[in-house]
Amino acid sequence: MSDLQSQDYIRRSASTMTPPATRSHEEQVAKLIDVSRCIGCKACQAACMEWNDLRPEIGYFEGSYENPNDLGPSVWTLMKFNEYENEQGNLEWLIRKDGCMHCEDPGCLKACPAPGAIVQYANGIVDFISDKCIGCGYCIKGCPFNIPRVSKTDHKSYKCTLCSDRVTVGLEPACVKACPTGAIMFGSKTDMQHQAADRIVDLKSRGFAKAGLYDPPEVGGTHVMYVLHHADKPSLYSGLPDKPHISYIVQAWKGLYKPLAVAGIALAALAGFFHWITVGPNDTMREDEDEAAREIRETKEEQVP
Amino acid sequence: MTNTWGDIRNADVVIVMGGNAAEAHPCGFKWVIEAKIENGAKLIVVDPRFTRTASVADYYAPIRPGTDIAFLSGLMHYLLTHDKIQHTYVKNYTNASLLVKEEFSFQDGLFSGFNEDNHSYDKSSWDYELGEDGFAKADDTWQNPRCVINLLKEHVSRYTPEMVSRICGTPQDKFLHICELIASTCVPDRAMTSLFALGWTQHTVGVQNIRAMAMVQLLLGNIGVAGGGMNALRGHSNIQGLTDVGLLSNQLPGYMNLPTDKETSYDEYMKTRLFKPLRPGQTSFYQNTRKLFVSLQKALFGDAATAETNWAYDLLPKLDIPLYDIIKAFEMMNNGQMGGYICQGFNPLQAFPDRGKIRAGLSKLKFLVTMDPLDTETSRFWQDFGPQNPAKSHEIQTEVFQLPVSCFAEENGSLVNSARWLQWHWKAADPPGIAKSDLWIMAGLFQRLRALYQKEGGAFPDSLMAMTWNYMNPWEPEPEELAKEMNGRFLADVTDPVTNVTSKGGTLLDGFSQLRDDGSTASGCWIFAGSFTEKGNQMARRDATDPREQGLSPNWAWAWPANRRILYNRASADPDGKPWNPRKPVIEWNGSKWVGIDVPDYPVAQKPSANDGPFIMTVEGQARLFGRNLLVEGPFPEHYEPMESPVENVLHPKVRSNPMARVFEHDRNNFGKPSDFPFVATTYRLTEHFHFWTKHALINAVLQPEEFVEIGEVLAKEKGIAQGGWVKVSSKRGEVICKAYVTKRIKPLLVDGKATHVIGVPLHWGFTGQARKGYGANTLTPSVGDANTQTPEFKAFLVNVETTSAPTA
């Protein structure tokens, strides 16, 4: 069974060609998270674990409602809480559901050296294909939102699939269905943008002048978007990047002939890859390369054994 | 709930006070979000902590735990002095105009009739001035100073904004802003809904907390209307059902009471219950009590219940004291007055106040039976689990039976939700191992006891032998059989005198109006009559149609009474029968009958000009701003401090706390003083957990793994408490060692000029299950309950806090 025949992929990691996305009638999907009506109940976390058969270890209380304490190979989504005192001195409890943003221009996919380990379907969902994953952790470096995590047990990288198995059969993702207040919505990206516009009007009428939609153009927009009351300061929401960008190492990769790179990574290890980068095509800026070199060294140090 | 979950969407203002709906009832809370988004509603939250509900509120104000009556009385004072009441509603639908006896008075914290010696009230003055015709006198012009409305004005006049702020610690400007928002609903076409839960009930003044808000809602004309009401968000999936079916020490099914020793005969029992109407032209529903009681006795005792046996009156036990509630039960256990205790799906070692006392009580029993799907703390109270349960097994002589039972997924049956909906559910799988259903176990015990009495004889076997048991399999009755038994049936052919329709003996009843007092009908729970009829199981209905999208879904399942979704809905229309809010009508008079999207809470063909008031369950037909003698501590709510409080009662220092609270002597000695325990503590639930169950569920244990308390930044700094550091929280009754969550969400309150710190104590951890071991919040809480219901005061008590190191096992 070869997924190279796929008619549904529009992007595929470390592959020579972009597979033909012949199902052009399919719409781009998006999940819209309206933080202004999120009560931080973690139903999304529970539903995600239940549906995807994920059970992380029981942790400890560590001074916050955030549990588990980080995303992980078995923690694909996580509520993050920030107690914020605004200019008027009033408390706002800013709660954000963290997880894969399903970027239109996915840094993880660009960074991935394993052919077909990361794919993007025609509807925009970015999915990890575990049996092709080599556990190198490059997707973590490539991700502008610090989402994927490599399992210490099976050395594969994991993250939210946008419940591709549910979406396939016409059901919304588990977190969306569970969300008690309808703060998480799912549909075509256009619909979600319309819905967001409505919500922003309401929020402005309630005194949130800077309410807006988070759909960062730096990554080509995302298939997971937020309605924020303070869209001018995304970082208030537990470090949501104000301007997400794909790391320089991945920028350096951009447009390169990836199968060769795979050889460099998987067979000859990083030194060979570094050499290869320095003789790569000319469209890479010199400073990008320096930055990339630095990041590669760091990546190497952080490699999971 | 007077209204229903989906109806919350119709509100213009939502106040969450005395509860934390987003946290405890997230899926019901969606209708608050809907009200905000689609109805432009404003959400107000008043709570000691900035809660998850507060995180999506339009306006939040803090309040000191246990001072809600001061806040709400101040609110009433605001509404009355700013003339922000719905006059037509108040005048026609409440007892505002009725005259109160001259002897009634209130002074220095006490109502008239107080007896210092035995701390009791002679309540005879708490009533209306009656005319010679036996009806209450009234002055519709409100000129008479003895009018209820004028007495109320006077009573709440002490609760000025300054006084509210001094008692509650709520800043005056925030209090006044909330008053304004709420007052906006005094117009006929705007409504406010009040959503509350244990945050109001778990106080020594719990019932009066709720009464105070009910009075606010009446002044605003918000009861009976769409988007209004007093909505108690109940906790357990079938706690409404258990209350309906009368599983309380003093209850019969359908909110009738067990007889007391004073009611020596059936006639005596009825004499005090067949209340006469108090207004001309009014009918009193209580005139029907005989029909309800006789039909119950026929259901329970069958042929043994006849007119000759006074309907088997003596087969029911009588009560010598008002209640044998749980606090009383554990007092009795500690006094060696109890031999055995059966805990069915209930974990009192975690759930009831003063854990040390609970453990000591269980240790004195001869036998304890637990029936539960889970391995509960109570069933292992005798086992040593280290500091979280330091038990000396060898010294405890209690025999313990731990019986495994099925859970919700493994049975058929109905549950009654907060909105009084009876919903049927179906079995999906068998229970694990050889676990059995509660029905099988209870029937098995019953059959064994019957056999023992038949064989050996013994004390008064009559009730046991006479109890009806006509089930296909007497060892495991079917839920459907029991549902029909509660619904009730005709025992003989009965012809309706009005319609002339004859119902066959043996057929199921259509509703409680068919009940008779001659023994020709039987009904195990009259308010459920209509739930399982000859047309089938109405509780299993699944038509989600929602006329005008007002959230009533009248054909989904079945609601008591009579499938009515909004109680008192006659009050949704004005005295002429026109809806107060034409955009959201519930019922209206069409010239010949009442029509609308709900079942009218009024005789369907009775003209609006008839004298019957809309509150048909009172003998005045009116809602009561003046409560008469129904509650033990007074006809108006009054601010009393919690039993453990950091301050004096600034209104009346001599009467500091509720004078009618029942306190056992031993427990009184276990109350702490502010000099030793300077901080106010309040216990609560977190959304990740359900009581002490979900710590057994892995996902929930992951989501909130370990016991902690919430402490404000200011107090943490004073005490040197680090974020996530270990603290010891202690009360006069015990101590909890756990982690600290230092938060901006709890701020010191300025109470009577002094900074008052509140400490939040979530209650979910114990020593069984998958989450990390914890001491349990009830290690700290005092054993004292609401003066009317004995609901324990879990929401306001005193503690100390200091840093410490992790407990050693």
Place this chain on the structure above:
Amino acid sequence: MALTRREFIKLTGMGLAASSLGMIGFGASGVAQAAAVRPFKLTHASETRNTCTYCSVACGILIYSMGDKAKNARSNIIHIEGDPDHPVNRGTLCPKGSALLDIVHAPTRLKVPRYRKPGGTDFEEVSWDFALDRIARLMKDDRDKNFIAKNADGTTVNRWTSVGMLAASASSSETSFLTWKVARSLGMVVFDNQARV
């Protein structure tokens, strides 16, 4: 594909927008999902309608189990999610409801009756007959000793105060009615539930 506001209202509580998921998902279930997407796990599951066991919102739930519910087949519950038809929860569930599967299959679910002797340090497994016979005996002995037929004034009161019961607030009304009948048939008055906590 723009939706009107009113169309969205109908969807409140459900995150799903009005667009047909058939169009935005994978169309006619293309090759990609066969190769890459995890197989949909409910394809052959039985569906049973039930009510969440926790709070009093009483959300409708769908229980999915393996096995066709044939007479002698033992079903195994594999997944629980919200009932989209339900007018209150409309398919949503809170973090407790979303994790119902883990309470059904909790490792601390009890499977066998257990008994602890006076002074014992652990439970022992016993048969149902042992447990129920012994409980009935203990109850009868206590009742025969302590039953109060008449009070000091000679009034018939027929009450039993020395054995009490706490009833389960998550059991069905039918169970509670049977429990009521058993307790009152014995004259039990120390009888309560969780209404207060």
